[in-house]
Amino acid sequence: MTNIERHNYDVVVIGAGGAGLRAAIEARLAGKKTAIISKSLFGKAHTVMAEGGAAAAMGNVNSRDNWMVHFRDTMRGGKFLNNFRMAELHAKEAPDRIWELETYGALFDRTKDGKISQRNFGGHEYPRLAHVGDRTGLELIRTLQQKIVSLQQEDFAATGNYESRIRVFAETTITELFVENDRITGCFGYYRESGEFVLFEAPAVVLATGGIGRSFKVTSNSWEYTGDGHALALRAGAALINMEFVQFHPTGMVWPPSVKGILVTESVRGDGGVLRNSEGKRFMFDYVPDVFRKQYAETEEEADRWYTDPDNNRRPPELLPRDEVARAINAEVKAGRGSPAGGVFLDVSTRMPAEVIIKRLPSMHHQFKELADVDITKQPMEVGPTCHYVMGGVEVDPDTEAAAVSGLFAVGEVSGGMHGSNRLGGNSLSDLLVFGKRAGEYAARYADEAARPVKVSPAAVNAAVETALAPLGRGEGGESPYALQSELQQTMNDLVGIIRRRSELEESLARLADLKERIKKVGVGGGRRYNPGWHLALDLRNMVIVSECTAKAALEREESRGGHTREDFPKMDPSWRRVNLVCSLRGEDVQLERKPLPKMRPELMELFDRAELSKYLTDEELAEFDALAGKAGA
Amino acid sequence: MMGEVRNFRVWRGDADGGQLEDFQVEVNDGEVVLDIIHRLQATQAPDLAVRWNCKAGKCGSCSMEINGKPRLGCMTRMSTFEATETVTVTPLRTFPVIRDLVTDVSFNYQKARELPAFAPPAGVAPGEYRMQQVDVERSQEFRKCIECFLCQNVCHVVRDHEENKKAFSGPRFFIRAAELDMHPLDARTDRKDLAVEEQGIGYCNITKCCTEVCPEHIKITDNAIIPMKERAVDRRYDPIAWLGSKIFHRDQLDRPAGHTTTGVATAERPASSRQPDAGSPSTPAEHAASHQAQGEISMNWHREAPAGQAAPVGSDGRLPVTEFTGQMAGAQSPFGDDVPLPLPVDDINYQHPSRTDEG
Numbered sequence: 001m002t003n004i005e006r007h008n009y010d011v012v013v014i015g016a017g018g019a020g021l022r023a024a025i026e027a028r029l030a031g032k033k034t035a036i037i038s039k040s041l042f043g044k045a046h047t048v049m050a051e052g053g054a055a056a057a058m059g060n061v062n063s064r065d066n067w068m069v070h071f072r073d074t075m076r077g078g079k080f081l082n083n084f085r086m087a088e089l090h091a092k093e094a095p096d097r098i099w100e101l102e103t104y105g106a107l108f109d110r111t112k113d114g115k116i117s118q119r120n121f122g123g124h125e126y127p128r129l130a131h132v133g134d135r136t137g138l139e140l141i142r143t144l145q146q147k148i149v150s151l152q153q154e155d156f157a158a159t160g161n162y163e164s165r166i167r168v169f170a171e172t173t174i175t176e177l178f179v180e181n182d183r184i185t186g187c188f189g190y191y192r193e194s195g196e197f198v199l200f201e202a203p204a205v206v207l208a209t210g211g212i213g214r215s216f217k218v219t220s221n222s223w224e225y226t227g228d229g230h231a232l233a234l235r236a237g238a239a240l241i242n243m244e245f246v247q248f249h250p251t252g253m254v255w256p257p258s259v260k261g262i263l264v265t266e267s268v269r270g271d272g273g274v275l276r277n278s279e280g281k282r283f284m285f286d287y288v289p290d291v292f293r294k295q296y297a298e299t300e301e302e303a304d305r306w307y308t309d310p311d312n313n314r315r316p317p318e319l320l321p322r323d324e325v326a327r328a329i330n331a332e333v334k335a336g337r338g339s340p341a342g343g344v345f346l347d348v349s350t351r352m353p354a355e356v357i358i359k360r361l362p363s364m365h366h367q368f369k370e371l372a373d374v375d376i377t378k379q380p381m382e383v384g385p386t387c388h389y390v391m392g393g394v395e396v397d398p399d400t401e402a403a404a405v406s407g408l409f410a411v412g413e414v415s416g417g418m419h420g421s422n423r424l425g426g427n428s429l430s431d432l433l434v435f436g437k438r439a440g441e442y443a444a445r446y447a448d449e450a451a452r453p454v455k456v457s458p459a460a461v462n463a464a465v466e467t468a469l470a471p472l473g474r475g476e477g478g479e480s481p482y483a484l485q486s487e488l489q490q491t492m493n494d495l496v497g498i499i500r501r502r503s504e505l506e507e508s509l510a511r512l513a514d515l516k517e518r519i520k521k522v523g524v525g526g527g528r529r530y531n532p533g534w535h536l537a538l539d540l541r542n543m544v545i546v547s548e549c550t551a552k553a554a555l556e557r558e559e560s561r562g563g564h565t566r567e568d569f570p571k572m573d574p575s576w577r578r579v580n581l582v583c584s585l586r587g588e589d590v591q592l593e594r595k596p597l598p599k600m601r602p603e604l605m606e607l608f609d610r611a612e613l614s615k616y617l618t619d620e621e622l623a624e625f626d627a628l629a630g631k632a633g634a
Numbered sequence: 635m636m637g638e639v640r641n642f643r644v645w646r647g648d649a650d651g652g653q654l655e656d657f658q659v660e661v662n663d664g665e666v667v668l669d670i671i672h673r674l675q676a677t678q679a680p681d682l683a684v685r686w687n688c689k690a691g692k693c694g695s696c697s698m699e700i701n702g703k704p705r706l707g708c709m710t711r712m713s714t715f716e717a718t719e720t721v722t723v724t725p726l727r728t729f730p731v732i733r734d735l736v737t738d739v740s741f742n743y744q745k746a747r748e749l750p751a752f753a754p755p756a757g758v759a760p761g762e763y764r765m766q767q768v769d770v771e772r773s774q775e776f777r778k779c780i781e782c783f784l785c786q787n788v789c790h791v792v793r794d795h796e797e798n799k800k801a802f803s804g805p806r807f808f809i810r811a812a813e814l815d816m817h818p819l820d821a822r823t824d825r826k827d828l829a830v831e832e833q834g835i836g837y838c839n840i841t842k843c844c845t846e847v848c849p850e851h852i853k854i855t856d857n858a859i860i861p862m863k864e865r866a867v868d869r870r871y872d873p874i875a876w877l878g879s880k881i882f883h884r885d886q887l888d889r890p891a892g893h894t895t896t897g898v899a900t901a902e903r904p905a906s907s908r909q910p911d912a913g914s915p916s917t918p919a920e921h922a923a924s925h926q927a928q929g930e931i932s933m934n935w936h937r938e939a940p941a942g943q944a945a946p947v948g949s950d951g952r953l954p955v956t957e958f959t960g961q962m963a964g965a966q967s968p969f970g971d972d973v974p975l976p977l978p979v980d981d982i983n984y985q986h987p988s989r990t991d992e993g
Contacts, residue, residue: 040685040687040693040695041685041695041739042743043781044687044693044694044695044781045687045693046687046688048688048692048693048780049688049690049692049693058761095761096760096761099760099761099763100760102760102763103754103760103763104752105751105752105754105814105817105820107765107770107773107774107777107817108770109767109770109774110765110766110767110770113764114764114765114766115764117767132774132777133774135692135778138692138777138778138780139777142777142779146751146752147751149746149747149751150751150752152747153747153750153751156747162747170743193732193736193738222686222687222688222689222693223686223687224687255664262689262690363692366691366850366851367690367691367692370691370709370711370849371666371690371691371708371709371711372664373711373713476680480680481680482675482676482680486676524680524681525680525681526680526681527681529648529683529732529733530683530732530733530734530736531681531683532675532680532681532682532683532684533675533680533681534681
């Protein structure tokens, strides 16, 4: 029998991005012995890719901003499908979470009076994003990483051991969660470095594994984004919601081919960048939906005035929510007005002097120069839609982030509900701080109350070992993991991509079913030490099951909303707004259920215009709203 | 965009040893070295180990040595090589190999732990931090660091000297120390001393290799190491201070007199007025202490010794023997002919004991 390293913890956090680190900090501050499982090295998580900033209504730049405006923007961006309570908590708590980072040593860019500077971003009514140049994600991850190191230093001073209360397991992948009597008892995985197995016994597990982007071919996501947490939760008996909503970032690089998918931050547009088609036309003016017509400029002159005088002019349409921009670009390309590489042109070079561009977008400038030999101060960029973020994820309690299985929590991209059908730029960094803290806090509280000791049964461990070793056992005679991955990515990209239709979705499900069978026969050569082929083979079963959820839910939802666009159902349908599609696992198959959305509290409802609500709500709901307003008025 | 076949050599092996293996692999327009490594994985060597994440030069995972130069695989364009050139890819040399291109970089995480974290200012609540952009910019430069550890890998002090690793933190952590030292609100005042005592910054001989390889173009040597060293030189290697420490009790001087006063001064100054003071002659209290020390010994060892000068020989290689052919009238000066007399007082080694009352 293989040797298995065993550990006992109060709280195990799977994932070492912003959400995981924030949760771990909170659990450790609550006195719990905490483990952080990092698929990569400590501090390399995908959070570093977030460029724009973290949205928080601090009101440093425009004092009219407050949590209610932020809440409204978030709901509007998510097309009212958000879990209202999560959006509310997020808007209320984000400023505190940002300020807290400064006490950990973060250095945000400043306003003239020395406060944290805030920038404009698509979908946000006021300048709201705390930022550091365009490397805010890096600042965030580094700050949290350094906070954890500082906690370890405190523990070293107290106990002589840096890792006595909080330990990072770097380059470790979790392949199984253990559940006994509907309670979490621990998890199991392997060290990449040695290929040795490791078992954690713990009453509370926080999933913070990020998204599913690796299932798509053109994606900004790294190899880690294989939907591990989504799949672990499913197999543990929890449910996923909103999986049909996948955000395609409108502006990923489309040239050169090898860096296809790398994102060009939206702040390029916030700072004055404009989108043009191959005819040189600034085409976004043709794509302003009725819902937004009031807030967006109708002429180039007005749009240009907005950058210097936002109070008296309406915003340029380049700052529409990102799904609108993605759809517009897609339409232009399909109409034959795209760039040579199949995107459109994003231009800052003719809009600002070179020094200003370098100052405002330093890493963008650097990235394009290094990767593509393109000087963005001299020529336009070629950009197009790219898979970026999944709104769907584990269904959790909004206040505690607890999933349906006792002891399981989910936070960050792997959790669902907060962003509804579409996430606003900048809301993910604040999301992971706000709910990371809450998940850590409630996981710690749960660990206090949970029965001890927790034990994982030997049979369950043996089964996990067998599953993990199977691809190596089949050796090179099995299906190639690289070929399977590439087929899966192609399928998702072509058939479950930015624009969807019934026939394609049905075909995708057939192909996924076939892939699922073949993935059972995946085989790899080589040994257990740092063998990427083996790692991919184990990730594949997660990727395929999560892809199935996305495809099934996308087929079921017969409307277009946010990150889900059906060519055969191009309109938003108010009756669909009241429905969440919930995925769970029965045996090996994904089951889909419809569940009603929680009903927004009246005082939150009243934050909106009736005219605006009428675009989202059913007549029945509107009548209720009117009755309410009437009562308030009387 | 048709691909062409290029020659690649990749180091394969583990802690027990290994060798370079040759590959013929397709390369397309616009690709980078990491793309080629991935193609090798997908087509010829499925278990070829390599670290990578973002593929955009932002996470610092894919550090490797390409034709002997430490680089990020994702930021090295294939177009920078000749079509006929063999591209050789090896793991970072300074760290122990795990497998193939993956090395054990835990050294860096250990050093990170040994450096005291940001110390929040007492009595400033979250949300009340006020700093000026110009003051945070110096530290922000260092916070651009993506922890690729190329600077650590290239640093001569540890690259071929395993024995130095214990006492030396390396450039990555000198910029971290500098970042905290220059942080407008960090409450610790001993960052420079720690750099010397705990991090071994004295080992650095400023060859700037770290600056050259930094993919973020952080001016590691000029903006971090030299300012951190300057203060260190001032305090640690100043012969006066050294002599003083022989005369006074060690603990009176070892932590310089400015230690406590600096803390007070920082607290009184608003953050925005904090000047880049690295290397400047520190606080008045220290001045007084050094004057006192000078008085005790009557010698200004701190004076810069004049450079030697050649004798003013004529075209025939001989000293002029008469004042008619010499450069000046009269005999040559024993101080050197280019020294104006009387000499500036500060330049004289000897100090009259009575002058110690001044100031």
